[in-house]
Amino acid sequence: MNRTVFIFISMFFIFSISSHAAIYKGQKVFVKECVSCHSGGQAFIAKKNMKDWKKLMDKKGKALAGLHLKNKDAKDSWEYFESNNYEKKSKHLQQFLVEYAKDSGNVPACN
16 A cells, blocks of 8 residues: 555656746747847846736747747748747746746846
């Protein structure tokens, strides 16, 4: 009985950790995919508050992708926003953007 409980708790812990978003992973995505067009790091992120970023990133970032896909100036990013990679990493990007939004009081070290 104790062994079964231990295994169950261990599995729950492992799955709960892997399903959560990570700010540092979102920062990597932002630096790799976004900084080339949205330079300024914190200045760009701080243009929106936490609620705005959450709304844009809701449903795996569909609204943010839509903004880019409708904008002809963002043509270089269309391939990324149409990819499965964007959907898979959107929860990390959301965590990063919300963490460092205008009203969060936090400042990232984007490098």
